[in-house]
Structures are given as structure tokens and as C-alpha cells.
Amino acid sequence: MGNLTLKSVAKSFGTVDVLKGIDLEVKDGEFVIFVGPSGCGKSTLLRTIAGLEDISSGEIVIDGREVSAVPPAKRGIAMVFQSYALYPHLTVKDNMGLGLKQAGTPKDEIETRVANASSLLSLEPYLQRRPAELSGGQRQRVAIGRAIVREPTLFLFDEPLSNLDAALRVQTRLEIARLHRRLKATMIYVTHDQVEAMTLADKIVVLNAGRIEQVGSPMELYNRPANLFVAGFIGSPQMNFIDAERLGESGYKTLGIRPEHLALSRESGTWSGKVVHVEHLGADTIVYIESDTIGLLTVRLFGEHAYAPDDVVFASPTGEMTHRFGVDGNVIR
Template structure:
């Protein structure tokens, strides 16, 4: 239950090709996250899986059944949107059970499923309230509960946390992670937030301009990016990229080193330069420096450090942490 296979899935809007031959395997029980910049096709791909968009070509297979021409209601999926899409005049209980009621599910079964989902999401105290009486996080939990009661083969999440403030995002992220472990359900989740992707996913799919750049676990993408795009997209602050021509080296085009894999000294190091800005974050200190040889570099230091603009400093890459890319942007192993 919950296996998904995409075979050469393409989607065009007129002359614009939004999805360009997507191939993907999602195993039963996996938590898979689509990430990528705005316009990369991640939401269109999710909506295509849901049946809310008709694909131009290719196949969508759920549990061995080709569903490309099957209407959304019969695909065995449930979707949680960025907007909560709750009916304001209905109670939490009725919002959660409405889809089952419309499907003709017996009243006793609706009540049982709603009660079970409510307990799972800690919504029992709010069942008789209406959406206007709930916080944003509570409304999102109701939307998730509405999906749970349908007992779908696939849960699809389209940027479900983007309307929440920072504290609620963290809290709801933990709730979704806990929910996945308890339900052992297959979940596909779209986000532009790489922190969500790195902390929630079993597998991340990095999309760019309608194509899959790389698929792997969070740490596989972090430690072994296939190309410059993935290397720059995964990780915050972004990986430093140094044009090798500036360093006088050869055999590759670009040297990559993550800010957290660099050290800083006032005495000596690989690249000298001048500090142009410092971010004191308490747990970390982010130092931006301009180096004549390496260009603009970002260094992330653990803890508090007393660097200031105009300080002369030396940055060095830690041994064994650099990445090399050829002239086409491909990683050189």
C-alpha cells in the first residue's frame, strides 16, 4: 500500500514545458520531499500525482495501478494544502468528517475515524469549535486530520507550514514527523524550505526547471551532491564556490566548500581577506569576507567569535571536506 511510480511524466501549459520527463520511485511508507526554487515544477508535480492536473505524457502508477486517467477521488490519496480550506460554518468534528459523509460512509464509522484522528492530533478539546476560534497551527492540524480520516494510500502535502509563524512551523513539523512514524504511511511533501526537507525526509527529490537533479537521503545530498545546483541548494548558508582559475589550479573548474567546513584565523590560512560583515547568532557566528584569490567567502563558526568588519583574516577549508566540479558543473568523485 502506498507505492508510487512516475514514468517519464511530462506536463505542458501551451508552449511551456513545466515537467520534463520525471522518473521516480516512492516506496511504501517513505516520507519523500520535493524541493527546488520557485517555478521548478514541484507543486505541479504534486498536483499531477493527485489528479488535479492532467499530465501531457507519461504514467502515474499507484500500487501497481496506472491512474493517469483516474479522477482524484478514486486515486486513494488525500491532500493537505498551504491554505487550510476549512468550512468556517462547520465545527472541527464536521470539517474532519465531511469528506466521509459525502462519500456515504456510515455515521458510526465517521465518528470512530474522526475520534481516532482527533486523539492522534490532540484535537479532542477543539472538536466543537469552529475554524475562527482556532490558531493557525490548530487549523492546520484539522486539515491534516481531515486527510487522515480518509485512510489514504498516499498523503500529499503542498507547503503546509508556509502560513505559520516560525515557532508554529517548528512545532507542526515535529507533529508531522511523529504522525509519519505512527501511521507508517507514504507521504509526499512539497516545500521551498530546506530545513523542513532535511529534518523530515527519508528521501529528497531536488527539482530544477522541470527536471530531477538528484534523489537521495538528506545526508547523501549534503555530503555528495551530484552537481553545482544541488550543492548550492542544499545547506545553509550556501556552499562557497571558488573559480579555480583564480587559484591558479587545474584539473577541475570549481572548488566547493561549505561555510561550516571552514576555519578562520587572524594569523595564517589558505585565503587571506578582509571581513565585510558578521552575523552574531549566539549558537553560531557567520563571517563574510572578501578574499582577493577566492572572492566572497562565508565562514560559519560554532559559538560566539569577536570578528568585526575590516578585520584581516585567513580562511581555510578543513581537510577532506572540499568538493570539485568540472566545467559542466558535474561533481568529480
């Protein structure tokens, strides 16, 4: 089992309130990702679940047991950090089994658990190597293996891929996704990278200034953001926001349209404008348009398109994929 319940969890450092009453349910086997801007409290929240930070108030319940006062080693969790934190003088095998050895686990059981984890992570060829003889991706797999051998109730990941280059991030992301499917374990993962969040998570928790803005599946957040913050945070390039007054409309404050939900034409359309910049990305073309009517618009087009600065174009919403937000920033359904 790997159920987690947070009840009004708050954390303050002196007079600074970092977490402001977090309520959250994580079901057994879920892959939950915390995202949000720097300083939103996502890593602090993860550390309170792990027991590395004491909470100021509230409750942390793991599998029905209140653990707020329980030390980290007795919470049934294993944590993978941004830094690999491997012992340089130990082999891969010994690094993975060290925690079990220190806990007094029988040698035969350590051998079995390390062998199983090595097989899951394709680490068998590297068991006798030391960390200096491994690539960054291999070291991170060893750190993950060290967590697996503990057979925890919860796996906690604190930005585990941020030290890897782009290609290794993609590879390791796929390995973590496969690992979750094989283990069927509960995983809670912190990242600033929304691509990681959108591609890995069963459920995303969007945090802002110590509060939860919205919880939902990746596509729920993408298609039905609860407010301006979530709408602007999820999706790349960012959603376009247009003041309703510039559209001559009332009943709401802001219209939101994602760049991929706009079409471009050289002949006619809803809003005219001039191209100010184009990003040719091969698979996509990102076109930035300055409109006298509604301001700057970002348009994302599939494939390669021959637009250039100073071209006069027309942008139009496609279908019904628009979002209306009130004065308070919340979506109007």
C-alpha cells in the first residue's frame, strides 16, 4: 500500500509561511507530480512528507498512520535527490545495498534485492564499477536502485533529472515511467519542468506561493485550467491572454487562447497584425504577432511555415478552445 493524506499541512520558517494549509489525497500506485515556480514550496512539501522538515501544523498520514512526529527512517519512504549522493569509494552494488546493510538486513536478502533492482534498471554490467566510472544517467539509475531495494511505501523524487543533459533527461524519464508501470508503486515527484510533469504524471499538483492552485490529470489541467495562474503555467508556449475590453466584450475580464488553437492566414481572419518574430523549430513554427487591436499574440503552427518579420497576417481562434476568466482570475465555466 502507498496511500498518502495531507491535512491542512503548514510550514513556516520564522515569520515566512512557506506552506499554507495543504490538503491532498494520493492513492496507492499513483504517480503524482508537484510543479510550480521557484519558491512555491514544492520541494519543502516533499521534504515534509519525507520527514526531513518538521511541519508547523496539520497532519501527514501514510497508509492510515499519522507520521508527522515519526522519524524519516520509520515512515516507509525512499527519496531520490537531485544530487546522486553516491559514495565514491563503493561499487555500484555496495552503494545500492548499503542502507540495507546498515539496517541489519541479512546478506542473502540484500543480494536478492540488489539483483532484482539491477535487473529492473539494466545495471547488471556496472555492479562492480565505482561512481566515477559511470555516466550521469547511470549514476542516477544507481540512486534510484538504492531507493528500490528498500521496498518503500512511497518513492519521493526531488528534481532527479535536473543535472542531466537534454538527451539523458528524455532517456531517464522513459526509464522512470517504465519503472512505475513495473513496480506499480506510489511515486511523488517534484520538478520545475512541465514536460516531465505532462509526460509522467497520473496527477499533477500545481503549487503557487505555498498553496495548491489545482489538482488534476495532465490533460485536465491543459484543457480546463481553474484560473489564470494554471492556464499560464501549463503549456508551452504560454497561453495568450487578451483583455476583454480590447475585444469590446463584457461578462468576463480575460480571454485565454493557447498558441496551438490559433490559425494564421494572409488573406482574412479575426484579428490582423504584423509578424515581429518567427521561431523555426522544424516540427513546429512559432509566430509572434503584434496586433493593434489586442496586442502581442503567439501562434504555434504544425510543421514549417514561411512567415517572416513584417508580414501582415490574420489570426483566428480554431473551434471552441477558448477560456474566459473573471476579475478574480478564476475561470468562468
